[in-house]
Amino acid sequence: MKRAAGYIAKRILELIVSLVLLSFVIFSLLYIAPGDPARQLVGTKKATPELLARIRESYGLDDPFFVQYKRWIEGVLHFDFGKSIRTDQTVIEYVAPHASVTLQLVVMALVLSVIFGLMLGIVAAKSRGTKRDNVINTLALVGTSAPSFAVALLFLYVFALKFGWFPIYGIGNGSFGDSLRHLALPSIVLTFGVSALIVKITRSALLTEDSKDYTTFMRARAVLPARITFVQLKNVSAPVLTSTGLVLANLVAGTILVESVFSIPGLGNLLASSVTFHDVPVVQFIALALAFIVCASSALVDILVFLIDPLSGKARSIHKISTAGEKNR
Amino acid sequence: MKSPGYGKMPVGVMVSSAFLLLVLVCLLFPDLLAASPLKIDTSLGAVPAGSPGHVLGTDSLGRDVLDLTIRGTRSALLGPLAIALGSIVIGLVLGSLAGWFGGVPDWIISRYADITLSMPTLLLAIVAASILGGGYWVSVAVMIILYSPFDIRLVRSAVIAQKNKPYIESALILRLGTPRILAVHIFPNIAHIILVNFFLNIAAGLVSMSSLSYLGLGVAPGDADWGRQLADGKGALFDNPMASVTAGLAIIITAIAVNVVGNYFSERTTIG
Numbered sequence: 001m002k003r004a005a006g007y008i009a010k011r012i013l014e015l016i017v018s019l020v021l022l023s024f025v026i027f028s029l030l031y032i033a034p035g036d037p038a039r040q041l042v043g044t045k046k047a048t049p050e051l052l053a054r055i056r057e058s059y060g061l062d063d064p065f066f067v068q069y070k071r072w073i074e075g076v077l078h079f080d081f082g083k084s085i086r087t088d089q090t091v092i093e094y095v096a097p098h099a100s101v102t103l104q105l106v107v108m109a110l111v112l113s114v115i116f117g118l119m120l121g122i123v124a125a126k127s128r129g130t131k132r133d134n135v136i137n138t139l140a141l142v143g144t145s146a147p148s149f150a151v152a153l154l155f156l157y158v159f160a161l162k163f164g165w166f167p168i169y170g171i172g173n174g175s176f177g178d179s180l181r182h183l184a185l186p187s188i189v190l191t192f193g194v195s196a197l198i199v200k201i202t203r204s205a206l207l208t209e210d211s212k213d214y215t216t217f218m219r220a221r222a223v224l225p226a227r228i229t230f231v232q233l234k235n236v237s238a239p240v241l242t243s244t245g246l247v248l249a250n251l252v253a254g255t256i257l258v259e260s261v262f263s264i265p266g267l268g269n270l271l272a273s274s275v276t277f278h279d280v281p282v283v284q285f286i287a288l289a290l291a292f293i294v295c296a297s298s299a300l301v302d303i304l305v306f307l308i309d310p311l312s313g314k315a316r317s318i319h320k321i322s323t324a325g326e327k328n329r
Numbered sequence: 330m331k332s333p334g335y336g337k338m339p340v341g342v343m344v345s346s347a348f349l350l351l352v353l354v355c356l357l358f359p360d361l362l363a364a365s366p367l368k369i370d371t372s373l374g375a376v377p378a379g380s381p382g383h384v385l386g387t388d389s390l391g392r393d394v395l396d397l398t399i400r401g402t403r404s405a406l407l408g409p410l411a412i413a414l415g416s417i418v419i420g421l422v423l424g425s426l427a428g429w430f431g432g433v434p435d436w437i438i439s440r441y442a443d444i445t446l447s448m449p450t451l452l453l454a455i456v457a458a459s460i461l462g463g464g465y466w467v468s469v470a471v472m473i474i475l476y477s478p479f480d481i482r483l484v485r486s487a488v489i490a491q492k493n494k495p496y497i498e499s500a501l502i503l504r505l506g507t508p509r510i511l512a513v514h515i516f517p518n519i520a521h522i523i524l525v526n527f528f529l530n531i532a533a534g535l536v537s538m539s540s541l542s543y544l545g546l547g548v549a550p551g552d553a554d555w556g557r558q559l560a561d562g563k564g565a566l567f568d569n570p571m572a573s574v575t576a577g578l579a580i581i582i583t584a585i586a587v588n589v590v591g592n593y594f595s596e597r598t599t600i601g
Binding site for chain 2: 030
């Protein structure tokens, strides 16, 4: 128990250090960015030097770097992220509707990925060496290698444009059913890319279990194959859980690009357009929020894995299996 | 462990290698295959595939899609190559430093790698590239920084695995210098690991860089680049879907081919 507490404390400390560093990186990037935020604030009004000076003063744009950073962090800790430069709404009010669209998309894709990933991983492991296994492996290879936006475009072309099974873009009229219909294809695209990770890890973990003594023993005792698989699955829950954590991280990055292909007004599209418009508070908030989700979920998964299987410092070595996929999360 | 499913790869590996050779030719001698320069013909606009003189049609600016795709190879692959190379160099230097000396350098370098690893790579790259407003090579530099921790860890653990072996002990007894032991004795023995990772880095870099260029980061409008072409072609999806579909296929197939060859190397070397 003491070891668990120690591990959790260490992992949370690591999380906090990463987040502080991330916040620093994000803030300083926007600080040194070319372009004058004051000018953006003026908008279409005439930018007289007096007006610019007044804006600089009221936003504290002339303060030294660390004063600005400290002010920003203090705001963040009180959930005050400032106002959007574009609309004058508070950042949270402005971002919230976009976030809910992205949340819907990511949750759909996550559920689909876990279901299909586990299922195909089990099928591949149980029928290894057969044609079925090869097909699944090939699909997984394509899924991990191909970038989400390229797959998105191909799916858009084939399934929405050619066959007309799905709407082409947007999120529809806002009703739940309609948005579900519009988000179906994007979430399938995301699933195609990220579930491959779960397939690969489930498959190889199950194959390892197959050669262990307890499996041989269960077979010798004529335990039903389904029951053996069930026991094996329980034993591989740690690596599979780790892969699910990776999937979430991949989804967050993937959604930025996939939203753009399908013109879905989610966080990714908002981030892209805010960057162009130099809407600093919004960019800071979205980048920080997404980074927080990625870092926090990976910490949470590490802790869960440790609790399931305290002996496995293996949680990290799993990362190796998916180098290619993980780099693009 | 060798997974049986990959045992039957060779046909795939051959096809992939052949495709990569073709890509290499496009990279080195674009003029050979795409003879006519990227002529803009706005009066022509986007014509569908199979139009006379344009096998894959043209994009909305009237540029030949096939030529554009061939020209785009350079922009699509030079960056990933540079990323893989830069990241391996950083990995070799910092990784062997950490692995060989241990102690304080190891602690500092490993913590650095841990923290960078836990950051969302693509998200940071997008924010960094868009904010710095820099060109292609700024994106490459950002990516090298974000990729290197993988290589640092890899080299570090490979060096640690080698350092207690008898041949290194004898080298130490012969009083060979550290740089010499690392460069002449250890590196050749971990080269296969590095080679495999180099390939996987290229594949990942291809995905990252084309993602950035798809979002319009790192390449100027009108540049021949697969990501950019895909984004531009999306506007003409009804007139000539091939404009962006070709670019999408080029990215996907190249990424798969690099991964297939990389996996193949990895299997060959881990068994032997």
